Amino acid sequence: MKKFNELREQNNKFVYKSYGTLENEQTISLHFHYQLIESDKINDFHHKLSLNKNDKISTDLDFSNIIFHIGMAEAISYYKIATPKEFIIECGTLNDEQQAWFKKLYYNGLGEFIYLNNIAVTQDELLKFVIAFNGDDFKEIKVATQENNIIPIGGGKDSLVSYELLKDEFPESLMFSMNPIVASKAILDKHPDNSIELKRELDLEKILDFNKRGYLNGHIPFSSIVGFISIWLGLIYKTKYIVLSNESSANEENIIFNGLKVNHQYSKSVEFENDFRFYVSSFITKDVEYFSFLRPLDEIHIAKLFSQTKEHFFTFRSCNVGSKRNEWCGKCPKCLFTYIMLCNFIEDETLHKIFDKDMLDDSELQELFDGLSKSDEVKPFECVGTYDEVNYALSKKRATYTQDKLPFLLKNYKPVDIHYGLEVAFNGENNLPKKFKEILKANVEKLSF
């Protein structure tokens, strides 16, 4: 593996060359061009997003501001290959405050990457933006948006819960999925007139080739990309609310490394959500609002809500490893975590059918089990919840077995006497508009733990 310092010493540069829109009768596509400049070589990357047109879309305004910003968020997949000190922007401008904002996103969004590649770098040192653009500043985009929702669908249980809780109250909501997996496509297909399917094409062969040649690789803040893209969708669909399904558990870091709170789910955290809302309303538009509907909830609450939606039991896929093949891989942290969250709310027989086994009886999962349940272990780098809710669920489940019937992973598990508060803090840090808070409250009140 080429090391961070070795790559930095080569004085490589990253360039955001251009962004553009191509439109024909059927499709709209956004194109982004980046370069990684090594001393004697220019490596070009071309990234593309595309969408089928329909009569709900209006593209008659100048959307360059938001499209430029989508390019800033998407650039991270290519920037991370060599993490140059200099990030040159040739197609737009960012003031000091905006540059500081993106530095924070890149640093925290690459937190897991920095930790796993054992990189010693501060937020200030990671990169410096160089503006090499002489055009005008971007203008705020003003669109008369309607009181409707775009609900991004990931195919796992969280966005399905939002979908279920909102579908009667807001039957005209638009369901958005990017490169949808089968589970997401099933939701979009139920709403053919209100679905947004977006194709995202990375310059993947080139990324994989750099990976093979030992350049840097690691996790990127995927949800920040969903965020900027969904603002663009809100503008072209004239739709006010972007309704995410990020939970409060996403705020907890995996580990603290050199003072950096390393969180796999950084761009799902409320810190990012608050920063993002501020950024969008200050520099892009005040007419589209991004918030997470499930923010007051922990994963355990979401799991209980999900357990009321039987029709999704055999279609949802929360497993990132298997979801492209429409499978639960049965071996990753997210499979085990999802199983643990649901194990008190869905009867064993059904749960075994969904996951194809009793995951708590799989001795090969001991290490993952410890990572999820012991606070002195590093929490797995996946979208999993907090130690407290895992231990709450495990302790509750363990109490339902007699000693001789305990599944393998619960045999040596010591129930934890935690005071895990199940009450939902609706007045905690969240950005739910009043009407959404009322719907969530009414549904949570129906649950009894």
Ligand SMILES: CC(=O)N[C@H]1[C@@H](OP(=O)(O)OP(=O)(O)OC[C@H]2O[C@@H](n3ccc(=O)[nH]c3=O)[C@H](O)[C@@H]2O)O[C@H](CO)[C@@H](O)[C@@H]1O[C@H](C)C(=O)N[C@@H](C)C(=O)N[C@@H](CCC(=O)O)C(=O)O
């Ligand atoms: C599906 C998945 O979890 N992928 C992560 C995995 O990548 P892998 O190599 O196993 O396969 P691919 O995803 O096909 O990636 C191939 C290469 O392309 C790079 N790449 C991929 C997507 C992208 O947007 N940009 C890229 O540069 C990737 O680095 C590979 O070289 O491991 C990677 C390294 O740790 C992860 O970066 C991949 O994660 C995807 C970006 C991804 O979509 N992950 C989401 C499912 C995810 O983790 N979401 C989090 C939200 C995190 C956040 O803060 O936004 C969540 O749901 O909580």
Ligand SMILES: Nc1ncnc2c1ncn2[C@@H]1O[C@H](COP(=O)(O)OP(=O)(O)OP(=O)(O)O)[C@@H](O)[C@H]1O
């Ligand atoms: N491909 C995608 N297209 C559109 N939105 C997405 C996509 N992937 C994720 N999202 C959005 O990001 C949120 C976080 O993703 P995440 O995978 O954690 O959630 P999920 O799929 O709804 O449920 P789970 O946590 O059980 O997997 C989703 O709830 C959804 O709103």
